Structure formats: C-alpha cells, structure tokens
Amino acid sequence: MRYYVEPDRSPNFDLRDGYKDRFIKRDDSVKEKLDHMLRWILANRSKLSARGTTASSCDLDIDFVTWRGHLTKLLTAPYETREGWQLAVTRFRGTLYISEVETEAARRDQENRTERHEEMMYWGYKFEQYTCADTVHGQPDPGGVLNTNEAFCTVVQTRLADHRLLFSGEVDCRDKDPNAPAAPACYIELKTSAEICTPKQRSNFHRFKLLKWWAQSFLPGVPRVVAGFRDEEGVVVAMETFPISKISHLIKNEHNCWKPTVCMNFCSDFLSFVKHIATEDNPSVVYLLSWEPRRDVTFSVHRDSPYCFLPHWFVEEMTS
Ligand code: A3P
Numbered sequence: 466m467r468y469y470v471e472p473d474r475s476p477n478f479d480l481r482d483g484y485k486d487r488f489i490k491r492d493d494s495v496k497e498k499l500d501h502m503l504r505w506i507l508a509n510r511s512k513l514s515a516r517g518t519t520a521s522s523c524d525l526d527i528d529f530v531t532w533r534g535h536l537t538k539l540l541t542a543p544y545e546t547r548e549g550w551q552l553a554v555t556r557f558r559g560t561l562y563i564s565e566v567e568t569e570a571a572r573r574d575q576e577n578r579t580e581r582h583e584e585m586m587y588w589g590y591k592f593e594q595y596t597c598a599d600t601v602h603g604q605p606d607p608g609g610v611l612n613t614n615e616a617f618c619t620v621v622q623t624r625l626a627d628h629r630l631l632f633s634g635e636v637d638c639r640d641k642d643p644n645a646p647a648a649p650a651c652y653i654e655l656k657t658s659a660e661i662c663t664p665k666q667r668s669n670f671h672r673f674k675l676l677k678w679w680a681q682s683f684l685p686g687v688p689r690v691v692a693g694f695r696d697e698e699g700v701v702v703a704m705e706t707f708p709i710s711k712i713s714h715l716i717k718n719e720h721n722c723w724k725p726t727v728c729m730n731f732c733s734d735f736l737s738f739v740k741h742i743a744t745e746d747n748p749s750v751v752y753l754l755s756w757e758p759r760r761d762v763t764f765s766v767h768r769d770s771p772y773c774f775l776p777h778w779f780v781e782e783m784t785s
C-alpha cells in the first residue's frame with residue numbers, strides 16, 4: 466500500500482516519461498480468475514465461517530464471492546452502450562462465485578489496440594508514480610521503474626440489499642496522515658482524465674467518467690477520487706478531488722443523467738436473478754450469464770466444461 470503525497474499547485478507531470486525504458490508491463494493474457502481471492506478465503510476462513518450454528522446451508526455465511534471490478538460492471542450496465550459482459554457463476558457449498566469470462570469483442574479490441582492507446586494505458590499508472598510514496602514519510606520517485614504487476618488489494622465484506630457480498634478490489638493509495646480514519650475511509654482512488662475545455666466535454670465527463678468513478682469506489686467505501694487532468698500530450702495540467710458522496714449532486718444539473726439508485730437496483734436485481742437460476746450446488750457446473758447493451762440478460766448451463774473456474778485445491782480444502 467502506498468501513501469498519497471499531495472503535489473504542488475501546478476503539477477506539470479509528464480505522463481509519457483519512462484514508457485519506453487522504465488516500464489514492466491503486467492501480462493494481461495494471464496487470466497487469474499478468482500484464484501487470489503480463493504487463496505485469501507482459505508487463509509482467513511475462520512473469520513468468515515457461519516457463526517455458531519451447524520444448521521447453516523451456507524458454509525461461509527456469504528452469498529457472493531467476486532471481484533469489485535465485476536460488480537462495477539453490474540452497477541454501470543443500465544447506462545452502458547458499448548461493452549457487454551459475460552459472467553460465469555458456480556454455486557458451491559451455498560455460496561455463489563462470480564468470475565468474468567472475456568467476450569469475443571473484448572479479445573478483439575485487446576488485439577487491435579493502437580500504439581497510442583497502448584501508451585495511454587500507461588499514463589494512469591504513471592500518474593500514480595508521481596503522486597505516491599512507498600513509505601509514510603517518503604517522497605514519490607518518478608525516476609524509478611514502473612511495474613504494473615505490483616498492486617494492493619483490499620477484501621471487503623458488505624451487503625447490497627439482502628445480498629451478503631465478499632469482494633476484493635485494488636486500492637491505489639492511502640492518506641498518510643496518522644490521524645486519518647481507519648480503512649476504507651483513508652483510501653484514495655487516483656484517476657486521470659482529459660482536460661475539460663468546453664461545456665460538451667464537461668457534460669460528457671459528468672455523464673460517463675463520473676459514473677465509472679463513482680461505481681468503482683462506492684461499493685468498497687473509498688471516499689474520494691483524486692483526479693489529474695491531462696492535455697493531449699499527456700501532461701497533467703490540473704488536479705481536483707472528488708468526494709464520492711458528492712458526485713451524485715455534481716451531476717444533478719445534467720439532463721437525463723445517471724442515478725446511483727438505478728445502478729444499485731440493477732445490481733441487486735441481477736444478484737437475485739443469479740440466486741434464482743443457479744440452483745445446483747456443484748463446483749463443476751457453470752451458469753454463464755451474458756449481457757449486451759440494450760438487451761436482456763441471457764444464460765446457459767455448462768457441466769465439466771472449460772468455463773469451470775473453481776480450482777481443485779480450493780474445492781478439496783473447502784470440503785475437508
Ligand atoms: P486511469 O484510471 O487514470 O485511467 P485504476 O484507475 O482503476 O486504478 O487503474 C489504473 C490505470 O490502469 C488507469 O488509469 C489506466 O491507465 C489503466 N487501466 C485500467 N483499466 C484499464 C482499461 N480497461 N483500459 C485501459 N486502461 C486501463
């Protein structure tokens with residue numbers, strides 16, 4: 466976990482610096498599915514087990530295990546017009562495990578990225594390097610090597626309506642003030658975005674960017690986003706802090722804008738639907754739920770198929 470260091474009034478960060486010579490890129494063709502979370506669950510099982518009773522039909526006392534990023538996609542689906550998703554669901558010992566399956570379209574997009582797009586994906590991480598220190602009294606080291614294999618993830622147990630959720634999500638950094646509130650209230654999400662020069666750009670920022678930012682941080686309870694606004698050359702020209710609790714007020718002036726309750730209701734109704742259809746408790750059965758913009762959710766059932774994602778080591782350890 467790194468510590469946020471507030472930059473000077475005029476930052477002038479060059480986000481392109483180091484892309485060619487000081488960048489170790491994570492191999493995103495490696496699909497880790499839920500494996501890290503499952504290892505975490507085995508290591509922390511005693512904290513999760515159903516309290517006191519032997520009558521529980523649910524070993525972990527949790528309805529859903531998934532990544533925060535998958536929940537973000539569910540929250541934003543009512544307003545998403547471009548990208549669909551596929552989620553694999555397995556019911557095992559009463560808990561529903563949800564793991565994303567890459568769509569054909571996403572795989573094609575990934576293969577056809579332009580050099581400019583490849584480089585721009587680096588910019589967000591570079592911004593983190595300009596604003597984060599490794600130690601509480603340290604300073605950022607923008608001259609260092611940037612390695613996107615490194616990350617800190619938090620695990621959160623919470624509820625959405627009557628759904629008991631356990632999910633994990635990456636956290637960029639924390640407030641370094643020793644008097645800062647306990648996690649997650651001390652966490653800070655860092656973002657970059659194109660600088661806003663026209664009313665149309667401001668409107669788009671509210672309608673699309675702030676929706677994504679809100680959805681990503683709302684569920685884990687990360688209270689603020691620190692944004693760096695950059696020009697076309699990748700130079701950060703302005704910074705602004707967005708408290709998550711104020712985002713829904715900020716967008717109220719936009720005509721026909723997104724609403725947090727619509728997002729939460731869709732996510733909650735989707736999870737209820739999953740509970741309803743994924744009835745067979747079996748680690749080698751996958752319910753594959755697919756969604757495309759402006760369409761209904763559809764599903765198919767797969768037995769002992771390549772969609773299976775709960776590893777043997779997890780199933781065996783949980784059964785013993
Ligand atoms: P920005 O958020 O500033 O765009 P996160 O903000 O979720 O912590 O992600 C850190 C950075 O990873 C992003 O910075 C962006 O540079 C890159 N990134 C993450 N997901 C991406 C995606 N789906 N497509 C392109 N870049 C992505």
Ligand code: MG
Pocket residue numbers: 635636637
């Ligand atoms: Mg991050």
Ligand code: MG
Pocket residue numbers: 637654655656
């Ligand atoms: Mg970030």
